Amino acid sequence: MGAARKTRGAARAESTSPAYQRPQRTWAGLGSGALCDLCHRPIEEHQIEYEVELPAGAPVPVLNLHLGCYEQWTTSEPRLA
Numbered sequence: 001m002g003a004a005r006k007t008r009g010a011a012r013a014e015s016t017s018p019a020y021q022r023p024q025r026t027w028a029g030l031g032s033g034a035l036c037d038l039c040h041r042p043i044e045e046h047q048i049e050y051e052v053e054l055p056a057g058a059p060v061p062v063l064n065l066h067l068g069c070y071e072q073w074t075t076s077e078p079r080l081a
């Protein structure tokens with residue numbers, strides 16, 4: 001189980017790279033308790049959860065992100081004020 005988790009974690013980390021910042025589709029809903037792929041904390045029931053469908057070829061098909069993490073991810077291109 002440990003090894004599988006590690007592999008999945010690595011794939012998920014890669015899938016939050018800037019290369020996938022233009023996802024195919026996103027859904028927003030109430031948190032399901034899934035772990036956020038960006039901050040790795042659970043998305044609680046009282047929080048908004050974004051499900052992000054990645055393009056074909058991405059390491060994982062879907063990401064789960066907090067609303068704030070989703071915004072951070074999609075706007076994380078270098079844009080210094």
Ligand SMILES: [Zn+2]
Nearest residue numbers: 036039066069
């Ligand atoms: Zn998060």
